[in-house]
Amino acid sequence: MGIFSSLSKLFSSPANAPQAEPAxxxxxxxxxITPTPMSDQGQYRVSALITKGEGEAQQTHTFIRSDLVxxxxxxxxxxxxxxxxxxxQLGEQIF
Known part of the structure; x- marks a missing residue:
């Protein structure tokens, strides 16, 4: 069953990723831009929240990349x- 647990880790969604302490x-x-580096196997994954606007008009995008540092x-x-x-590059298309 070791291969199946490895595959599940490979295809796990970012929603299952460990919570990050925001910068x-x-x-x-x-x-x-609120950087939220995610701990991943002893390194940190590039991640942030990008928001625009306030109150009910506020839009939020979760920005996660494969880069590890x-x-x-x-x-x-x-x-x-x-x-x-x-x-x-994307401007409003982020949302």
Whole structure:
């Protein structure tokens, strides 16, 4: 049964990923990027919440990438850079 548990880990959804301790939020072009590096097998996965607006008009996008980084600080830096790039490329299409 070892192969099946390995396969289930491979195809598990981000919703099953461990909760991340959020870093300080950063404002960028009207969006708020909150890096949430996720611990993954001794490393950190690039992850963030990207939000825009307030109250009922607030939109949120969960940003998760396959990149793994050794340190939490490096992960926050890479997450911020990738989230900004995504905002520049997709804008409102993120939501």
């Amino acid at each position: 300080d939020a950063i404002e960028y072009k009207g969006y708020v 050794a340190s939490r600080d490096e992960c926050i830096e890479l997450t911020t850079r990738k989230a900004k790039l995504t905002i520049d």
